[in-house]
Amino acid sequence: MGFLEWATSPWGQRVPIHIAWFLIWVAAIAGLLFLMVHATYVRYFVKHKEFAGNVSPLIAARIPAHVPRHSLTARLFHWIMAAAMFTLLFTAFLPKVGVQFDWVTYHWIAGSVLTVSILFHIIHASFFMDFWSIWPDRIDMRDARRRILRFVGKAAPPPDRFAKYPLENKLYHGAIIAAGLSSIVTGVFMMFRVRTIFFPRNPYLFSDMTWGMMYVLHGLAGVGLIALIMMHVYFGLRPEKRAITKSMIFGWMSRDFYLKEHDPARWPVEASSSSSPTRSQGAEPEGLTDAG
Amino acid sequence: MAVIRDVMPAFDLLQPSSVVDAQKLLQQHGADAWVMAGGLDSFDWLKDRIKKPKVLVDLSGIEELKGVRATSDGIEIGSMTTLTAIVNDPIIKQRYGLLAQGAELVASPQIRNQGTIGGNVSQDTRCWYYRAGWPCYRAGGNMCYADTPEGRNREHAILYADRCVAVNPSDCAPALIALNAKFVMRTPKGERVVDAEDYFIGPEIDITRLHILKPGDLLTAIRIPSTWAGAQFYFEKVRDRNVWDFPLLNVASAMVVSNGSIERIRIAVNGAAARPLRLKTVEDAVRGKPPNAATGEMAGKLAVDGAVPLQFNAYKIPLMRNLVKRAIGGVQEPTWAS
Numbered sequence: 001m002g003f004l005e006w007a008t009s010p011w012g013q014r015v016p017i018h019i020a021w022f023l024i025w026v027a028a029i030a031g032l033l034f035l036m037v038h039a040t041y042v043r044y045f046v047k048h049k050e051f052a053g054n055v056s057p058l059i060a061a062r063i064p065a066h067v068p069r070h071s072l073t074a075r076l077f078h079w080i081m082a083a084a085m086f087t088l089l090f091t092a093f094l095p096k097v098g099v100q101f102d103w104v105t106y107h108w109i110a111g112s113v114l115t116v117s118i119l120f121h122i123i124h125a126s127f128f129m130d131f132w133s134i135w136p137d138r139i140d141m142r143d144a145r146r147r148i149l150r151f152v153g154k155a156a157p158p159p160d161r162f163a164k165y166p167l168e169n170k171l172y173h174g175a176i177i178a179a180g181l182s183s184i185v186t187g188v189f190m191m192f193r194v195r196t197i198f199f200p201r202n203p204y205l206f207s208d209m210t211w212g213m214m215y216v217l218h219g220l221a222g223v224g225l226i227a228l229i230m231m232h233v234y235f236g237l238r239p240e241k242r243a244i245t246k247s248m249i250f251g252w253m254s255r256d257f258y259l260k261e262h263d264p265a266r267w268p269v270e271a272s273s274s275s276s277p278t279r280s281q282g283a284e285p286e287g288l289t290d291a292g
Numbered sequence: 293m294a295v296i297r298d299v300m301p302a303f304d305l306l307q308p309s310s311v312v313d314a315q316k317l318l319q320q321h322g323a324d325a326w327v328m329a330g331g332l333d334s335f336d337w338l339k340d341r342i343k344k345p346k347v348l349v350d351l352s353g354i355e356e357l358k359g360v361r362a363t364s365d366g367i368e369i370g371s372m373t374t375l376t377a378i379v380n381d382p383i384i385k386q387r388y389g390l391l392a393q394g395a396e397l398v399a400s401p402q403i404r405n406q407g408t409i410g411g412n413v414s415q416d417t418r419c420w421y422y423r424a425g426w427p428c429y430r431a432g433g434n435m436c437y438a439d440t441p442e443g444r445n446r447e448h449a450i451l452y453a454d455r456c457v458a459v460n461p462s463d464c465a466p467a468l469i470a471l472n473a474k475f476v477m478r479t480p481k482g483e484r485v486v487d488a489e490d491y492f493i494g495p496e497i498d499i500t501r502l503h504i505l506k507p508g509d510l511l512t513a514i515r516i517p518s519t520w521a522g523a524q525f526y527f528e529k530v531r532d533r534n535v536w537d538f539p540l541l542n543v544a545s546a547m548v549v550s551n552g553s554i555e556r557i558r559i560a561v562n563g564a565a566a567r568p569l570r571l572k573t574v575e576d577a578v579r580g581k582p583p584n585a586a587t588g589e590m591a592g593k594l595a596v597d598g599a600v601p602l603q604f605n606a607y608k609i610p611l612m613r614n615l616v617k618r619a620i621g622g623v624q625e626p627t628w629a630s
Contacts, residue, residue: 005432007427007431007432007433008427009427010426010437015427017427017432017433017434018434095498100493100497100498101497102454102496102497103496104454104455104496105496193434193435193455194454194455195453195454195600201439203435203436203439203440204440204441208435211434211435212434215434
């Protein structure tokens, strides 16, 4: 039982044609196992979160009751992408597990929507948002080390509060980028093999081997996304993450949650009492937290 | 790639004598089993060594699957009834002559003596890329070799192609659709009866099969209700040679004319898509109109609406248009018969 399906091309070349479909179940079961292990860990073993220092009352008083987190544009992008992603997963894999329907048209339409929304997101995030806020920085790395040391019972100072996105969010975003872009790029090329409104069919665009690798990569990214999306939905539904999920719907999170989890120095927000921010973008954080 | 080697790959030959036994064997072996009716399609696959089943379930010894029986509302044809038996059956000839016409145009007398109605409607496509063992979509791959700029696709689909452009080659299928037949299957979940047109599926639903039979399923009978008994029938098959050939296109219609206008009609074509197509739009459009050349002309144009030709099969569009026209408006010249 291999991970790939192979065939002999008309020219006698042994080429991969796609992934073995049992990997769908492997991904689904792996995702489910992760959820079960994580839920068990949180239920029985997790310790209370400890962060270094406390937010100065002066600063806390200037934080608005509703801390803006996601703009309307960003939220629309997220939910359009989510709808496209779910459509892609259902249309791709339901037929493989026995639910038969006319899936190809829905699949490439959803793929086109996803592609356009991702292109928009890249431009929007690069030029109109704080591009680096979703990428791990040195403090994330330092705090990850501290959290691991503390988890295994070794002495380490408590980590700082998070910036706009916790490290887990950032890593997840990275994984989604890898799987999503792999499936999108290969998917765009695969559209040359079916009849769409975009390009004339050209099955000879690549060699059989290259096409085969493209189908394999598309499949691997697809089954990877099964597990990733399961995890994403799971975390979105977890009680302790509900504030983050709600912020993706309403655009804001509460001041209490913000102050509990986030560091105003790393994620400055507009002050409520005046038009001046707690810290201007890019300025050095100073005196925002007590050393504790 | 495909070379007929005459010596088939080794398999276990299972010869049940009852439907119950056959069903048990099919369920026991699942996808490893190959169901053989008359063997005419099966032996091609096996001798070419493209299909290598572990077991072959030969249905030829099951008497209950053979013969034509009158029912309270029409007839029931066992799936292992030969095409010759259907052609010669007096009830079919008298009341459901459309099926007899279609069956009589299948291949050659020798093949009709051996070929069965169940096998005819369940046979695989004739696309030579697929039958040569190339790793095309239908064979589980990721390519259609026929739908390429150089692909030999003269016989392929003009309608409802979805990645694969193979067509269904059955002559009996459109006749059964026009007669509003029901297909009776035994499945692991019990008996299942479907309309003839729902027995067939296109690549958009399942690119590896032409019909809904899954491993473990068995087509046992075809029931034809009396609804269309004695109606005005038309069957025409166009092929490259007038005997022993698969259809390029065929058309079957059953029509009831009252007071000079079409009261009821069912019409189907095959060879245009991966499944035989019931032309419901045409049926709706011609109902209430006189069955003449003008109505036929209109129907023909409607029938090919949305057709997309491949590199070498554009001729199928006017051909289908004219077949539908003739099925409704009638023909002046005689048709061929083998």
